[in-house]
Amino acid sequence: MKQVKFRSVLLLLLIVLLGLGLALFCLRYTFRGEAWASFSANGHAYTDGVVRTGQVLDRNGTVLYDGPSGVYHEDSALRQATLHAVGDQLGNISTSALEAFQSRLIGFDPLTGTLSGGHKVYLTIDADLSRTAWEALDGRKGVAAVYNYQTGDILCMVSNPSFDPADPPEISDDDSDYEGVYLNRLLSGLYTPGSVFKVVTTAAALEQLPGVEERTFTCDGSVTIGDQVITCPYAHGEMDLSDAFARSCNGVYAQLAVELGADVLQDYARQAGLLEGFSVSGIPTVSGLFTAGSGGDLGWSGVGQYEDMVNPCAMLALMGSIASDDRAATPRLLYRETGVLGLPAAIPAKEKRAAVFTAETRQTLRDMMAHNVQETYGQSRFGDLAVCAKSGTAEVSDGAPHAWFVGFVDDNTLPLAFVVVVEHGGSGSDVAGSVAAQLLEQAQS
Ligand SMILES: [Zn+2]
Known part of the structure; x- marks a missing residue:
């Protein structure tokens, strides 16, 4: 009798331990599962360290990168225009979607794990506008970006130099043509x-x-x-x-x-x-x-x-803040995410920035920046758009000045702010201003 009782207690103890272990596992699985799934040794999600699941798309659903096939968009210009937003296959661009949104692309689900396939990650960028910006920069180093100061959506952020991620070149450290090529100059550049x-x-x-x-x-x-x-x-x-x-x-x-x-x-x-x-x-x-x-x-x-x-992105956000009656939206890159059967997954809510200066100062700055266009840059370059802008021709020690052109459209129906920097481009208004004019023309069509 004594022996039976001892065995019962032992069995009960083992059951309790098993239960505790299962509970601990479930807890850890719930809270850590996503991290386990996106661990780079997970063969379901990666091949040679490259994310092989999910898709990166633009705001209109154009597929920019398909994980399972490892294939980028068919257009070479578009691939180069969106390189820094999408990312390369070797993971050199740490601020890109393929790096920063890895766990979203893998699309871990507590019920099905990663078996149900990766998620579609839609970026705020517009593929066509990105290509226009890339063509307008015409191979010159620099950055061209546009964002909607009411929604925060970054519609394009082209950074040069770039390269074709579908056919990456050999890049040596001292190759000046590719200086800082893995930096997204909008997010990580300083001028x-x-x-x-x-x-x-x-x-x-x-x-x-x-x-x-x-x-x-x-x-x-x-x-x-x-x-x-x-x-x-x-x-x-x-x-x-x-x-x-x-x-x-x-x-x-x-x-x-x-x-x-x-x-x-x-x-x-x-x-x-x-x-x-x-x-x-x-x-x-x-x-x-x-x-x-x-x-x-x-x-x-x-x-x-x-x-x-x-930093050009800080300047872009400042332009959005000056353009806004109240608080402007913080620039964002993640537009939406969908999982199995196209169901939306949770993404962070849009954020607002603290308003800059007083409302009266912002209004005066808007008037003065509109006056700049009328008096100096030429309204005809921007058609009928209510463009407010400031140019910069920044003297630097290593060559011709950097050309800057920053500003916004003062119009609730086209609430866009922009920043253009052409490194060693010379005159801000002429050189960077013409890139901005091409972007705004494309953006309103
Ligand atoms: Zn003077």
Whole structure:
């Protein structure tokens, strides 16, 4: 009798242990299953470290990459235009969908595991607009991006240099043609901003220097601050703040920077969102730099030179914020995800950014940036679109200036902001402005 009782207790103990073990496994499976499934040794999901399940598509359902077959879109230009958004098969582009959205592509389901097949991951980008941007950059290094500041959707983000992921070239480390080729310059690039930074200096002046809009400034072509001479391409003559902005007068802006002081300028660079990176659907962007210095250095930093460094995506988001009556949407790349039978899977909710500056300052900046187009860049280049913009021709130490053109369409029916940088492109308005004009023309059709 004693022996039977002992065996019963032992059996009961074993059953309890089994139950506990099962419960622990289920718990771990529920919380960790997705990570187990996306572990790179999972033969169901990967071949040689390449995701072989799921599909990456554009917002309209154009398949850009098919996991099971490992095949990209048939059009070579489109493959190069979307390389940095989609990713290469060797996993070199860490900010791409194939890397950042791996577990979504694998599409783990707690009931069926990965047996039901991968998920379709739709990006916010538009394939046609991406190809237009790639063709407009015409092989020049740089970035061209457009986003909808009401929804946050990034409609294109083309980064050059690029390559064809279906036929990747041999790239050696010292090949200057492929310098930084694995970086998505929109998310991870940093550039001297040049005159596009004057948007920030203008915001600071509007809010911190009472009556600045009523002042008259005079430019003789150069101004001496401390031991440095700040030069303009020619004498801009007499003007108010709005015309100093439209003519991009370095002399006026250097003097405004000195009057505002280093701390105020630094604070406005921070308020503008140019100093901190942020998340684009979970993919981090890089932080910018602003060191105001003093004297002539402070003057140059207010003009967007000296040690200023800006990330193009931060500039894009700033443009969206200036364009918005209230809070603008944060740029995002993940549009939607569908699983088995086309059922939607959960994706993060759209996010809003804190509004930049005051509502009055944003309105004045919109007016001034519209004035830039009327006075300097030429409305005819943009048809009937209510384009507000600022150009930049950023002096750099290693060659011709970088050409910048940033802005937005001030129209609720076409709420688009854009950023274009052509490295060593020369004139911001001419070179980068023409890329932006081609993008906006395509975007409204
Ligand atoms: Zn000037």
